[in-house]
Amino acid sequence: MTAASNSQAGLSTAGKIILPLIAIIVVVSVAGTILWVTGVGVSLAEWTLDTGKANIEILRFVAAATGVLLFTIPAAFVIIYMELKIIAQMNLRVGPDRTGPWGALASLMAGLKVLSKEDYTPRGVDVPVFTLAPAVTFLASVLTLLVIPFAPGMIGYEMELGLIYFFAAGSLGVIGLMMAGWSSFNKYSLLGGLRAAAAVISYELPLILGTFGVVLLAGTLNLGQIVENQAGGIWNWYAWQQPLALGIFFIAATAEAGRTPFDYTEADSELVAGFATEYSGMRFGFFFFAEYVNVFILSALTVTLFLGGYHGILDVDPFLSAIGVETPVELSNLDPGSLGPWLLAIPFLVPPILTLAIAALLWMIKTGWGFIKSLLVGFLLANLLVGAIVSIWALLSFEALMGIVWFMGKSFALVGLFVMMRGAYPRVRIDQMMNFAWKWLMPAALLNIFVTAGAIIIVTEYLS
């Protein structure tokens, strides 16, 4: 029964991997030296640079898209971990605490497990549509991140019609759900898919109408510009000028993301697993990630539109200038000489103090580690911390660093709110939900637009 094995099969598995690698390295290095010696390589490099400069826009878009795609994976892991931990605490449980410190790697392990599982295609399934559905859902929800301004300089792609692009890309996700529901040969997923179609459309309208108030106030659809208009302290965020719109937008966002109490597509106590019943392995992983990335994106958009994007609660500049640090803090104009004798202190005093502080912290919070061990870990963490701060500071100007911190803080706070709602509330019936959307959210959104428009006319015409 054993087939004849040829030479390549005789190698051990490690051999099978390393042999081709060595071959590639040899070929590349030989070709490189030849090209460089004959001068062809240099002109080749120049040519690529010129074409690159010529269409920088495309390169920038591709870089932004991959950056966004790569960012969503850790974000999804963090959100999954938050959900596991917060709902556990609400249930008086401990939640995951075996993998990594306090179970931090639980979501990573879940990802690896989903990767290693076989993604089985049941018989009778419409194979092409079945395999494409998770990709459509995941990409639709990931690409919407391109237009969200993370920090003053950092925006995936500055679009004039950022908000419209956002809703266009976002609503593609529902097509993925319907493809999944329709193609898997299973009545439960069919019902899940149909529910997705019916409910998302009836909640897309209040979602979009909810943002009209902000657009009228900001006068532009460019998300970067909207955030700029909310600069300054907390009082000129749009949330205060559009409270009703914030409420409508948040409720419609929970329905859009399919989160409890509007958990209709994947209602596990009714439709087994909704549209994802027949999926397993990484295909199910994509749906799972898409749901959590959706949660992050919708909270990010709420923060961008209503809660002042990357602006902090208080405008830091006046205080900084008061204590002699003129803003924006450029690394170049920070003159170390002005510190005088303290300059010597920094390299000698800061690391030990930081290490002792972290070590004491670790030792006190009953992690059961001995003092020496916590000292070691403290030293390691101290270095990491210092390194991180300095490198970020060096890379970006001061307010970009603060921008990211504020934006991420607010977004993950809202994600925490979504997660807590999942822990505390039961599920709303599908017809009550639709009834609520058409009879309450839609009129409220229209009223809000009417009032805002009226207010703007009055302000511009009569008061100024």
Added chain:
Amino acid sequence: MRRTTDRRSLQHLDERLGDHLVVPAEAMGDTIELVIAPASVPAVMRALREDGDLRYELLADICGVDTGLTMQVVYHLWSPLSPDWVRVIADGLSRDDPRVPSITFLWPGAEWGEREAYDMFGIEFEGNRDLRRIYMPPDYLAFPLRKDFALADDASRGPGEGIRHMETPLPPGEVRANPVIRTSAGAGAVLGPDGELLALGAGSIALPEAPDAAEERA
């Protein structure tokens, strides 16, 4: 055990249903027992339910019983007027083709109870809209709770027959000819070859035979 306190409902039942009763109503501890013929089940049950001062409106239980000689259907009722149960035993159903009128026209809830009795004993309830098997698979042939359905597994033979005597091994392919059938005719009853009763044993609980069942047997 509580003695039946209210004599009143005992007399009332006696003279209200006198003609249907095979045996005069008897108070057994906290229950009043009425034994009736299967044909008079609808009349008796309607009387018990709709009569103004009886008002036995809650159907506590409906079940089939196979006494080895006859089939019975036993109904238990409760009325807010008196704390005691009333047990109505429709006795004298033949074991080959047990038939009794259904009471789903009074209590729709009896439908599943009757389906279970049909599934376990084969009792046909005429008038039940949905008389099919409830527990066993639809193509199951036997009626498991009948006395002649002996479990093929010998370990389940109860310790009741005294010390477990050694089983003499049967030659292969042999099936035990006449599995021990326990009847309510009491231990030591004399049974004919195909299970019909020749003589009652000591401590028999076999009920006095219903009048029509007696002629039918004679």
Added chain:
Amino acid sequence: MTSDREQVRSLDDPEIMVQTPATIYDAIPPLTPRTEREAEFYQLEDGEMFLNLGPQHPSTHGVLRVVMKIDGERIVDVDPVLGYLHRGVEKICEYGDWHHAISNTDPLEYAASMFSEALPVLAAEQLLDLEVPRRADYIRVLAWELNRISSHALFIGWLALDLGGLTPILYGFAERDEIVEMLAALTGQKLLFNYMRIGGVNGDLNHEFLSRLGDWMSRAGEHINGQAKLMNENEIFVNRTKGLGVLDRETALGLGMSGPPLRATGVPYDVRRAHPYSVYPELEFDIPTRSDGDSYARYLLHIEEIKQSLRIIDQVLHKMPDGPVMAKLPRLLRIPPNRAFAAIESPRGQYGVYAVSDGSDQPFRFRIHDPSFFNLQAVGSLSEGQVLADIMAIMASLDPIMGGIDK
């Protein structure tokens, strides 16, 4: 009498599976409808389809299959199929002696097994006309009421879980675990206690049980109040359950229902008061009833019943007499020929047994009347015209336990 076995193959006959591989597309021909109801049910108008709320489904409280005829999301007709958990307990009880019946009926209503194991005990005592020592009776009532609270806590949790709430089920289990650990100290087991004996109970109260009971009594029902706070006025929960599966007095009595679903329609039928047994006549507690008979009323009823059970436990602890816990009984118990119907008020309704003895030490007929068997019939009539999601709420509010239904 059983027809001999000609070549009719049972469906679970391995030979069938081997020879006829069913391809995915040719539907297995349905069995010819045998009754009028089945013929009427298996008729599909246009736009309707059958959906199996299959034996394996997250919210069927055990192995129950409900064949639903649905038109879009609206349910047209429902036909529950039972028998997936049928172990033939009544037949097996007839082949074991009276003491075996206790272990056999234990796993029937497994969420409250103190009640299901009390059936053969009360039946045998009624057949023998046996006087149980008063201390044993008081201990039984104590054990029953504790088990009732733990079962109601689970009910509230399951109802919330079927409606999508994740937290109440954990509070329910927290409360249940405290009670069940206490009962484990008394009886030795956590789920199937096997504590009742014919003539009394297995063991007297011990120190560990009393100390745990003492410190639990101080914060009794704390998690259940947590559940109530989370769900009582919550608009989402109220909208999902109020006005859902409304039962009126006549249909409930007609269906032979008992327990909370019947009391929610206003009928004050509780076996502890209707047909008093054990020492309940000496304890004063009242039977909460509601009148609007919908799922929300059934839910509130369970919470009030927990308060009543706490009242009973207080009284039992104060009036607990001392003395033996087991009556004198012969080793090989042969019960003279007799008939008795013993009923008990379990958390799901009137749990009764019709026992017939024939002089040997084995029960001659051991009929078990399970309340959820009759309560589940209401699902058929209640779910016409409802949305698919509502049948979960209706079934959860009827609190069926498949172990008892399928016997």
Added chain:
Amino acid sequence: MRTDRIPGLAIIKGMAFAVRQVFRPNLTVRYPEVVNDISPRHRGRLILLYDEAGSLKCETCFQCAQACPVECIDMGGADTRNRYHVHWGAAEQYAERREESALRRSGRPVPDRTFDAFERIDLAPLDEILAAEGHRPRRALAILEQTQGAYGHLPVAALQHIAHQTGAGYSELYGIATSYPHLHFEPAVGHIVRVCRCTGCTLLGGGRVLAAFREHLGTDVGGVSPDGAVRLGTTDCGGSSSGSPYVEVDGEALPKSSAEDAATIAAALRANVPQGEMA
């Protein structure tokens, strides 16, 4: 018109209550580190006792299994000649069989009605195989392969006899038989062609070869060709497909097979030409 009230205070109160629970101590007992104390009256522990000489006190007399009221004890034991032969399991529902082997006496099996329907087979060759394998359930796969060799396929009656003799459960043997492609229940049919579908072979063109076989044999995987001569199946080459998809006819591998000569192989098999002449 039933208007839903705008979700008001109660929802926020519910959320506040749930958030307050976050700060209360958790109730979970971290099992391996913290073991819950078991009450002295605990009856949940099933322990097989050892005597002072260190050998097991239990001598598989089945008294406990017989006495258990709910028949939940499933025991198997070896007799002095160390053959795994006596077994006591719970009776299944109503009419199922159970081997009567109390007090280690080799009792006759109670005739079991569910298996009456199968055609009787001559058990002699099967008994030789079982004797050769020493009735050991661990050798189940070898026994099944030799039985298939002796009878051409695995009759259900043979499976039941093996289950009875070796004490391994019928369902266990059924599981083993169905999980190997080369064991099959259907009576032998002319030839069996198997194509490997692992990733390696598919990349090397296995899909085209299988398509060709499907089209020429006129049947799908697992089926038999219309004239009943050839059965098409799949197998797994275990990574040894060197250069060309792994095709196996009646057990022997075909070197260098491709889509074209799949047609010739199919035709040859249908004409029942012995393997030698094939390309």
